[in-house]
Amino acid sequence: MRIRVVGAGVMGRGIAQWAVTAGHTVELGDARRESVDEAVAFVRQMLDRAAGKGRLGRAEADDAARRLVPLDAPDAPGDGVELVIEAVLEDLAVKTELFRRLEEVLPATAVLATNTSSLPVTRIAAGLREPERLIGLHFFNPVPLMKVAEVIPGARTRPGLAEELAKTVRASGHAAVTVADTPGFLINHAGRGLVTEALALLEERAAPVEAVDRIARDVLGLRMGPFELMDLTGLDVTSKVIDTIWEGFRYSERLRPSFLTPNRVAAGLHGRKTGEGFYRYGPDAPEPAPEPPVTGDARRAVRVAGTGPHARALREALAANGAA
Template sequence: MRIRIVGAGAMGRGIAQWAATAGHTVELCDVRTEAVTAALDFVRSMLDRAVQKNRLSAEDCAATLERLVPLDDPWADGPDVELVIEAVREDLGTKAEVFGRLEQALPASAVFATNTSSLSVTRIAAALKDPTRLAGLHFFNPVPLMKIVEIVPGAATRPEIPPALTALVEGCGHRAVTVADTPGFLVNHAGRGLVTEALALLEESVTDPAGIDRIARDVLGLRMGPFELMDLTGLDVTAAVIDSIWEGFRYADRLRPSYLTPNRVAAGLHGRKTGHGWFAYGSDAPAAAPEPPVTGDADRPVYVVGDAADSGAAALREALAAVGATVETGTEPSADALVLVPVWGTTVAAAVAAYRLPAGRTFGVDPLPPAGRRRVLAE
């Protein structure tokens, strides 16, 4: 298949590498010719690294690079182009303009796909003379490693297009999932719970970005924390997605954006691609501050509030006993005991009042992670 990719940024170059590696001929173009040159250099470096790690043969590397065709003009004639994937900035007007110009340049048989992460596919297609030829094809960064791809039919998309895109995606080794044309689709909508709440915690000065990321990794079991993820994706992209989903769901309070992201975007702190986002990057970036060591009185007894029917309390007692802690039993704590209260969506103050606990030595503890190296406490 001959594929034209319009937009040579992080997403465009990733899609180009993915498709060319799988055997497709890829035309890569951008309104900025220097972006195409930089993208090809980046892909070449990624393929060379794969060769050095014995993940790709030198012959396959050379063949992949031959299948990458730089274009000076995104709107050039392309009689053999079967699929166009747009990967320009997350703006409805820009995307509509791109597809409008492509519609004039390419044959009617070419399928159009937008890599939008949150905008309405139906609204993008509505600007075309033939809106039936366009669907969403949403990749995630970095494309070669993130195996999931969302296929998003618009209201007018021809029924044969989603299965054809599914076959393409899975033929290239990724996993395709067809989702509805709703704000944020599936993955970004679900991800709002992580990012939006992480920003709310930062607004409330619960802890710093590094602390929230540590909890996400060590307690939730995520590969990356929300702030690391935003830096990888780009805060400019994240801010646009957050706003788009909030607006799409009629300004629901649960999806309300934080003021923190647009402020950092305005300051040019977009993440890895600008060298600084929530964290600094590059050779001159300071090393991450080490986590302070855990200190305290390890011999102090611990009393866990909760009866035998409380599974959270029981699991916490077992975890404490397993590491050698002295876990008290009985109906109330001793005068020296540290008191832990598993809190299920309630405050520590409410638990202190309800159980008449000593406020100065009572902490709430998250009962949800039954195992792991980190526990979340609240005072």
């Protein structure tokens, strides 16, 4: 299949890598031409590394690299394009404007997919001449490793399109789940239980960030804790998702954003990308404090202080799980 990926940032380059590895030809465009060059170099490096580690044959990696076609402009004419995956700035007006342009220059049969994390698919489509062509296709970072994508039909998406797109995604090696066009879709909505709750625990000073992360890893069995995750995603990005989901659900108290995030964002404490978030990064970062040795049951090594409702709920959950 010939796919055009627009937006060559973190997500666009991951999506491009995933698609060329799966055998598709990928045109890659961005408003900044330099971003395309950087992304092409990045994808080549990733493919090389995969070949070096034996996860991909050398010839396969070279073929995949050759299937990546840099574009001078994201709205260049593209006769054979069957699917567009948009991964530009998270802004309704920017996305709508781009899709209107792509509607004009690409074949009428091309499917238009948006990788938005939090904007309603239906609203992006509402700005188009043919809203039935548009659908959500939401990947997770890093795309090649996070092997799932949400397929999100909007209110006017052509019937049957979600199944067709899910089939393409599965044939390309990722799981596909079709979900409703609700705020945060499925996975980011579910993530509020972790992220919003963790910030509420911090507001209540129930436990230091290291302890909350440790509970998430040792008790819930997650690969990383909520604060480690926010530092990876970037608090600037996460705080927008938190706000949009809260607004989308009509200011539900359950999803109320923490008062801690706007100031941290303004201070540049975004996480890994700025060198400091809930933790510090880079050569000057302090060594992580040694965690108390765990003997026997790991769940007994964590303590939750604080008297607020979130701290109480967490203590109860730990007790129910057999922790001291």
